[in-house]
Amino acid sequence: MIHAYLKIAMTVVGVSLILILTVLYLRENREEAVAENDQRDKSDITHEEVEISDYLLPLENSEIRTTPISHVMLHFSSNVTEKPHAPYHVEDIYKIFKEYGVSAHYLIDRSGTIYRLVQEDRMAYHAGAGSLSRFPAYENKLNAYSIGIELLAIGTKEEMSTFITEDTYNTLDPSFIGYTDAQYESLNSLLHTIHERYQEVKRDREHVIGHDEYAPDRKNDPGALFDWGRIGY
Template identity: 50%
Template structure:
């Protein structure tokens, strides 16, 4: 659905992989985008391990990436974050505990250590993308009420981007919210 330039004020950071099907090779573009399709998910952007940014859905359209959830500082927008946000998926894998949604802990050890977490190139790309989005959408402020993790919108239901994501790489604190709370 098209939306106005005032509408978008939040960036939601996610992780994604095809680790369920292939723990040894969890970052295959085609397999990941197929996972999106079969799950009814459509983020605006996908950033691969090398920091290449893929545009999947135009920013001017709402996309299906956030689902149901709630932010304590805007309870009136419960379950409607897709309408106000841009979704960015980073190819990445969280902790064993976070990944239990997808794979049993017994298979977590099959994943190469270098495939866990996020890469320096991804942080560079994400920084660039967020700075660009902040220019295009003035309501996106560079703070932790406007740049959030999926796990902060849907705690208990979602674990991405999780503990391995380093918010300081974006110049932001680790915890969502702000001084006004």
């Protein structure tokens, strides 16, 4: 009789242990799934809710786009020639673009704020003459196939020699030189949304390029101080 009770007790303990282990397993997997979903949700929020402030240039600074978007071109801009000690006022850059009839789709200031200057369904005037060996049909036509992104930044002394003298460069606030963490963060988010919306814009250095790669004889931006590794290329 005692053996029978012991056998029953062991069976009950065994079943209970199995149930406990099953509950723990399900709970662990559920927590992992929730954590994974939370991470995915946060990633989606980071990229889908990119804040962009409209600061649109006049329509004469662009034209209707009739070709598919396949490239992104990065640039640097500043008003260091006129205001070496206050080179990053967005209003000044806007006025320069408007006056000279040039444009880009986006401008990212030093704090990471993204300004939309031209709608993406319009062709901005940012690339000019140039060529890409892998895309011979784009010679002098990259405006038609690209999104232009300007970052407020100042390059190396050599890169800025056509804009300011060496003496002026040496007086610049060191914090003006190069790019900020906030700019890299905003640029990453903006590029993510562009890649999602345009399948032809591949996530590589053949489709996300600098102005200096398209027109090396006349342009040197975004320059040696731009860290391509910070945007994953």
